[in-house]
Amino acid sequence: MRELTIWKQQEINKLRKDMDQLFRRFRKEFGIPRSLMEVAESFSMDLSETENTLTVKTKLPGIKPDDIEISVTEDTLTLKGQTGEDTIETGEGYRRVEKRSRTFSRTILLPCRVLTDDVKATFENDVLQIDLPKCEPKEARGVKIDIK
Numbered sequence: 051m052r053e054l055t056i057w058k059q060q061e062i063n064k065l066r067k068d069m070d071q072l073f074r075r076f077r078k079e080f081g082i083p084r085s086l087m088e089v090a091e092s093f094s095m096d097l098s099e100t101e102n103t104l105t106v107k108t109k110l111p112g113i114k115p116d117d118i119e120i121s122v123t124e125d126t127l128t129l130k131g132q133t134g135e136d137t138i139e140t141g142e143g144y145r146r147v148e149k150r151s152r153t154f155s156r157t158i159l160l161p162c163r164v165l166t167d168d169v170k171a172t173f174e175n176d177v178l179q180i181d182l183p184k185c186e187p188k189e190a191r192g193v194k195i196d197i198k
Contacts, residue, residue, distance in 0.1 A: 059097075059161075066094065095129075095158060104160060104182040115173040120180065122166050127180065128157040162187075 095108045106127060110118065119130040130153075137148040164182040171180045 059159075070094075095156060097158065097161075099161065102184055104162070104164060104184065106158075106180040106182070108178050109176055110173075110178055111176045113176070115178075118173070118178065120169075120171055122164065122169050122182065124163045124166060124185070125160050126157055127160060127182070128155070129178075130155045 095106055098105045098107075108129070110131070113131060113133050117131045117133055121128045121130075132151060132153045134149065134151045137146075137150075139146040139148075160182065163185040165185055168183045169180065171178065173179075
């Protein structure tokens with residue numbers, strides 16, 4: 051069953067890359083400014099696995115660590131956040147205030163169970179790294195079945 055889950059994730063990643071390429075072409079051909087397409091292109095997550103740990107890395111440019119919310123269950127990881135920007139322009143006889151905000155959210159299904167109490171996250175150079183220690187696999191219980 052684990053192989054099926056990995057296969058699905060590979061297909062989802064391929065679809066995501068294809069959609070990102072489609073958005074880039076659309077933006078380029080129709081002259082849409084990058085800021086409007088930024089949300090679709092800027093929030094990908096890389097998941098790597100070792101024997102004892104899952105590691106998730108994502109690049110979040112322009113976002114402060116205080117604006118990020120991380121929640122973990124035994125089999126899912128959710129990132130949420132919000133950024134804000136205020137622009138104030140003053141001139142003769144007028145003052146213009148513009149507020150922009152952007153929210154993001156992403157939930158991924160983890161390939162195995164993790165220890166939620168031991169999760170560690172670091173944020174350096176706009177890269178968020180989350181280390182999730184794996185749970186020890188439960189021993190398989192075998193039961194002999196009599197055939198009649």
